[in-house]
Amino acid sequence: MALLRHTTPEIKERSALTVNPAKTCQPIGAMYAALGVRSCMPHSHGSQGCCAYHRSTLTRHYKEPIVAGTSSFTEGSSVFGGQSNLLQAIENIFTLYEPNVIAVHTTCLSETIGDDLRQISQKAKDDGKVPDGKHIIYCNTPSYVGTHVTGYANMVKGILKGFAKKTGAPNGKVNIIPGFCEPSDMAEIRRLCGMLGVEIVMVPDTDGVVNGPLTGTYEMFPNYGTTPEEVGTMGDAAGSIGLGRWATAEAVNYLDAEFKVPGKILDLPIGLQATDRFVDALRKMAGVAVPTAVDFERGQVVDAISDYIQYLHGKKVALAGDPDQLLPMVEMLLTLGMIPAYVVTGTGGKLFEERMNALLKDVPYPCKFKNGEQADMYLLHQWIKTESVDLLIGNTYMKYIARDEDIPLIRHGFPILDRMGHQYFPTVGYKGALRMIEKITGAIMDRMDRDCPETKFELQM
C-alpha cells in the first residue's frame, strides 16, 4: 500500500492550500548563512520554537552541532515588542558563549509586530552590552515572504552590511558569494579558484563549521568560516561573482551599489556548462589563464559523458528543489541527453519560468514545471502519477514518492535527512559533475540490473 495513498492523478485547482511544500521559511537560510562567518552565533529574534526547528533541521541534515540563540518571545513581548528580550539575549550570549559576532535574524512574529533591529542593535551598543571588538549584525527575514533561499540572501547582505568596507586600495581579489550550497561545494569552489590562481574572499563559508572532525573537544566556534576582517576587504575587490541568482543577487548588487565592485551573477557551477561559465568568468575577472590541470578535470567530465550517455539518453527525470540548484541541474540533465520532465520549486520569481522555457525549448517532450505558490511535491507527484519518470532528484521528502512509484531517487539539495555524503563530497565543479554523473548512472544501472529479464542481464555496462 502506498504511503502517499491519498494522492491521485486527478489535479484539482488549488489557490490556497500547499501540500508537501518544496520550500521552507526564511530564517533557516539566514541561520545557515550566519554559520559561515567565523565565531558567529546566529540569533533568532522570535519565539523559541522557530529556533528549535531550524537548529534541528540543520542538525539532521549535517549530523553536526548547530547552535543558535533565541529571544524566546512570550505573549507579553509579542504584544509590547521584543526589545528587552533581544537586549537580554545579547548580554547573555556574549557573557556565556563569547562569540565574536552575533548575527540576528527575525521570524514572522517579530516582523508582524514590527521590531526595529537597527534601533535595538544600536541600543545594545549604547548600553554597553556589546563588548569591545565584538559585533552585532542583523537582517530581516519575514517567513511570509519568499523562502529559505530568500533568508539566506538576506543574511549574506546583512553580513556585508555589517563588515564590508572600501579603503580605496584595490586588492585584486574576487569576491565569491557561493549561494545556498553544501560546505563541500564551498570547499570545491575554493579549490577551483585556487587552481586558477585567483585570490578570493568567499562569504559565507560553512566548510569546517558544519562538517568538522570529532576530536574529543567540542568547539562551539571552530576556526573556520569567513572572518569579519576578510569580509572587510570585499569593497576593494576587483569584482564579485554570485553563484545562484536567488541566493546571491542581493549581496552582489549591494557590493556594486555600495562600493562600485562590479558583479556577475552566474548559476551554481553544477554540471559541465555551468562550471565552464564559472571558470571563464573567473579567468576574465582576475585576468588569469586557465591551467591545464583544470582542462584535464574538464576533459574527464566530457569523457565520462561520452562513455555513459547511452544509458541516460531519453530517460525522464522529475525534480524538486531550489531554483539556484534546479536550473544548472536541468541544464546538466539535458547535456546528458535526459529529459527534465517535471520540475517544481516553492521559491517564486518570474525569471525561473524564463530560464526554464529557454532550457526546454528544443526538448521533444511536454515537460511541466511550476514555481512559487502551490508548486509543491503533491503536484509533482500528481504529474508523475499521470505519466511516470525514470528518476527523481530532490531532497529526502521525495523518498515517499520514490517508494510509492518505485522510482530511483538521487538525494540532492536541502534537506537530506537520511543519507550521508553531501557534507563531504561536492556536486559543483568538474569533480562535482563527475560525482553527479556517477550517481545518476549508478541509479539507472542498478534499476536496469534489478528489472531486466535474466537473459538480458549483462556483466559489462
Added chain:
Amino acid sequence: MSTTPKNLEELKKELLDKMPTKVARKRDKAIVPGAESGETIPVIQANVRTIPGILTQRGCTYAGCKGVVLGPTRDIVNLTHGPIGCGYYSWLTRRNQTDAGEDGDNYIPYCLSTDMTENDIVFGGEKKLRAAIKEAYDNFKPKSISVFATCPVGLIGDDIHAVTRQMQEELGITVFANSCEGYKGVSQSAGHHIANNQIFRHVIGTDDTPVEGKYKINLLGEYNIGGDAFEIERIFEKCGITLLATFSGNSTITQFRQAHHADLNTVMCHRSLNYVAEMMETKFGIPWIKINFIGAEATAKSLRRIAAYFEDPELMARVEQVIAEEMPAVKAAAAEVLPRTTGKTAMLFVGGSRAHHYQDLFREIGMETLAAGYEFAHRDDYEGRHVLSTIKVDADSRNIEELEIEPDPVRYNPRKTPEQIKALEDQGVRFKVYEGLIGEMKKEALIIDDINQYETHKIIELMKPDIFCAGIKEKYIIQKMGVPLKQLHNYDMGGPYAGFVGAVNWYHEIDRLVNTKVWSLIKAPWNDNGPELEAAYVAD
C-alpha cells in the same frame, strides 16, 4: 577537569559562576538535589519563561499542540495556518509510527499549510484559510480537519474558530481549530494543554456506539515513537485487555469519539495528557492511574496495577502468566549486558516525561542516573501531584484556557464507588497520583529544569557521565566531546523501548553505545608523540 565528587552547592557554583547575576539568581532556583530516601522533596522552579539567549532546548506551543498531541492521529487532516516553516518542520519529524488499518486513511505523510504570504498578514488570512480547508476537503475527503494557529495568526487577529465553525457546517465533517500560537505559554507545554482542551471539546465522547470487549481502558500520553505503542498494544492483547483509544500514537478520531466507553484511563506521559485524564473523570466518571511501560519491571508493575483495578482474578492470573512468559527473554538480555553496563552512569534531559521513565531501564542494567531534568515539565512532574494546589500560574501562562467541566448529564457514570476506590487504594492502586521525578532520584543527583547549552557542557565536564540522553540539537555537540548521546525523543531511529521487547532493545542499544569502539579512536596514534625518524634506518 575535577574528578573528586562534589556536593550540590559546589556544583551549582561552578554551573552559575559565569552567568550574569540576574540570570544566575533565576537559574539557581531551577537546580535541586534528588530526595530518594525519604528526604524532603525540594521545591524546583519550573514552567517559567525561558531566559533569552541562554540556548535552551525548548520549542513552542505549536510544536506541543500540532507536533506532539494532535499530529499523530492518522485520519485527521492537520492544516497549519501560517507561513510555511511551522508545517514544514513538523512534517514527519516525530517518529509517530502508524498502521493505516483496514480503512486505509493515513494523512501522516502529508504536510498541509495555508502558506501565508505578505498579503495574508496585511489583509488577514481568514479567506485563504477557508479556501484551504475546502481544498483540503476536496482533495482528501477526510473525516475531520484540524487547524493550527502559528505566531502571526494571533497577532493579525484571524478568527480561526469562526472559520472552522462555518466550514464544519458547510462540509458536514468535524472541523476544529487550535489557538496554539508559538508565543503562548513558555514552551511546548501550553500546546499540550490547548490540544487537550480542543480534542476534549470537539471529539472525545461524541460517539455513543458501544464498544465490545473486556477490561476497557484508554492509554493517555503515548505517541508510538519507534513503535512503543505497538508493543504496548501487543501486551494488552495478550493479557485480554481491550484498548479503546491511545492518545495519540497510532490513533483514529473514531477511537477518541468512543473513548468515554472505557472503564479506566491509564496515563503514560503525565505532562501532556493529564488534562484529558482529569476532564474525563469529571465528565464521564472514569478514574485514572499513572502507569509506565518503560522498563520491564515497570511494565509488569503497571499491568498488575491495571489488573488490580478491575478486581477480576481471571485478569490477574492472565497478567501474571504474560509476565512469566515475557520475563525470561528480558532477564537473559539483561544478564548478557550487565557485565558491560554495571556501574556506568547516565544523564537524562528530555521533554516532560522520559527523563523520569527511562531511569528504570538504566537501573535494570546496573546504571545510575547522575543528573536529570525536563525541558518543559511543571512542578507536579518534578515534585509530585500533591503540590498542584501550591502552584501559582504566572503571567506568562495565565492566558492558557482552563475548561470548566461538569458531569455529563447522560454519560456520567462513576466506574467505582468512593468505597471501592478507598478499598483499592488500601491495596496500593493509587488514583490520580503521580509521584514525580525528584522523589526517585538520589540525594547526590542533580535535577535541572530547562537546562541550557552552557550548563550541559559544564555538568558533563564536572560529572563525566558514560552516556547522555537528550535530543537532536544536543546529540552532536555532546558526541564531539567524546560522550555518546542517546536520543530519547526519536530514539536515534531505534526502538521500540516500551514493554518487554522494548527493554531488550534498550539493553542492547545502551551496551552498544557505551562500549562501542569509536570512542577509543578519537586520538590519532601519533597524538602523544613528537617527531620520530624510523625512516632513518632505511637510509642507513
